[in-house]
Amino acid sequence: MADSAVQRLDEVLLVAESLFAQRGYEATSVRDIAEALGLQAGSLYAHIESKDDLLHQILSRAAERFFLATKPIVESDLVPVEKLRRLMLAHVQVITSDLNAAAVYSTEWRHLSEPRRGEFAARRDEYEGMVRCMVRDCIREGTFGDVDEKFATLLILSSMNWIYQWYKDDGPMTPEDIARKLTDMLFKGLRRPVG
Amino acid sequence: MADSAVQRLDEVLLVAESLFAQRGYEATSVRDIAEALGLQAGSLYAHIESKDDLLHQILSRAAERFFLATKPIVESDLVPVEKLRRLMLAHVQVITSDLNAAAVYSTEWRHLSEPRRGEFAARRDEYEGMVRCMVRDCIREGTFGDVDEKFATLLILSSMNWIYQWYKDDGPMTPEDIARKLTDMLFKGLRRPVG
Amino acid sequence: MADSAVQRLDEVLLVAESLFAQRGYEATSVRDIAEALGLQAGSLYAHIESKDDLLHQILSRAAERFFLATKPIVESDLVPVEKLRRLMLAHVQVITSDLNAAAVYSTEWRHLSEPRRGEFAARRDEYEGMVRCMVRDCIREGTFGDVDEKFATLLILSSMNWIYQWYKDDGPMTPEDIARKLTDMLFKGLRRPVG
Amino acid sequence: MADSAVQRLDEVLLVAESLFAQRGYEATSVRDIAEALGLQAGSLYAHIESKDDLLHQILSRAAERFFLATKPIVESDLVPVEKLRRLMLAHVQVITSDLNAAAVYSTEWRHLSEPRRGEFAARRDEYEGMVRCMVRDCIREGTFGDVDEKFATLLILSSMNWIYQWYKDDGPMTPEDIARKLTDMLFKGLRRPVG
């Protein structure tokens, strides 16, 4: 693909992402997206294969960002609790760096057609499993008390995944602030009662 | 409205709620709902005014359940932290008593047409404000540490609002278990450091 | 299906048949058909499942007419040459009784989607095989000379299947005239040289 | 036009002819043709004026082959029945030498746009008229019996024009075999009863 084609595709994905985030996948028409780009509806098909393909590309890129940002952390030799802390920071950074992507990633994946939907769900489960592993290690290690593993994992993930609903780029908190506050609070709640 | 009419409407709402929860409002056609009821699409209009009206009724009933369950708590004379604890229990109970309603309430309200959407958002903000008040009282009172009020409120709400995504009626945790675990953990995290 | 629904469907099939015969399946739009019926394009879908289904129904009915008209002849005890003669008469009668159906049957079946296309081709081959059997019997019996069986079969079929291209209801020849002329001529050509 | 351009155009026509024969004109997109040539759709327009023009060129060339092959025969001094016999041989040779062209010639001409369609029909009628003349002469001369002139003409033409549907290059019959069998059979059928 030529450079200009790559750029144009990026533009298309960005615009679609924004509309999907705002209105939802089903409530966004191909015409809406084309219009936002100053194109006719049919012209979009020089860049994408289908509306479903569009969603798929957006979701794939979002998933990749999560995996890319967290991979080095997962593979590091840090102690469990520190690993989890850094993963949460990275996760929050990915979310806040592209709120639209986070919104689409969170809520629109179910509109993927099969078999993509299944594949996406599998990757999502894989990611959740990774976090759960860290939580388990924290429990084993004794950093966390005797909390329910699954429950703790979902609490951590859900608290991060709602950030896109209220975060503002120009708000008073940086992504780092948010991540710190979140980990401080949740870890204190999860930590083994001392003494 | 005759008793049988009320019953039939309830049935319609229940079926629609389930489909909206599963597939989303936009991805559910009036035909789908009718079919699930063993009817023709046109026949639904003997019971509802429009698809939008259907969504509105579902959301109104859901909202009502939240307000009904929390009103006595809000108006009670309990100490702030206890008020919050009981509100969270009630909230979790409402969610787990009708997961489909919770799902629709969480994700489909944006597909309401105006002015209903605005009204819904206002009620939602009102509810959030109520919780925020309780959080503020907990901070003032000294039960909670010097946490960001808005941040804490959203953390509490978001952690509850994701329950519908994983809760199972026949799972090992009762709604009460969940509420207790949640409040235990979050309150420990939010509590003022002792000493 | 109610009587009126049956009638309406018949009307739809008749109109579609006529347009498919005139312009071809691909060159006929659903809108064209609807317009010819005084309907909106979408309204057709109260009667048919898809454009492909429309073609399929037309072809199925046409095929059925051929099989229905020829079955008693095939199962009869007539001598081979008489069997063939009567089959040709029946075939010509079916063609001339609905020229549009004959045209669609002859030329548009390849636009069926799979697996229907394959099924149609199989039925067509079956019919051809039946005619070929009769031809073979005529050769064995000695009525026909030592002609190539396949060649003779295709000559017979093709000469009948072009009738729809020039036959006029108000022309000077009745279907019976045509069938007689055709059999007279072809059988003379195929007959074993006497002496 | 440069030699290379002529070659390229020939290639385009050949590929288009094949696709039109296989799928039909309307079911073949310009993209399909381009793809079969290893080109982009837009690039075809360096070689052709329009899709309609493409069909027109294919049909013109096919028509030309028929006229070229039959002209010397028509202008010859042979006796009528021998003329007709040779014309049929030539006709069969043209058909079998390019089955795709024969298929397109037979079935796709109706998709020409006006006024080309009218012109094509006129040439076709002219050709048919020519054959009809020969048939008439055969009747006058007494070689053929008192058969219907038009009927006989169409029988002859239709029996030849279906050959493309079953002829195989590697089959057991040469074009000459086919032509001989056909004339033998049809002429026997048409011949004046002796005695």
Added chain:
DNA sequence: CATGAATGAGACTTCATTCAT
């Protein structure tokens, strides 16, 4: 109440064609 045919709008997508590069 329920049906089912009808509407008019709009969905996604493909089409033949153009044209700057």
Added chain:
DNA sequence: GATGAATGAAGTCTCATTCAT
């Protein structure tokens, strides 16, 4: 010559909704 992005029209089909029966 070829590319590929763009157009404007048109394709099939689904949608929410209405209404006579």
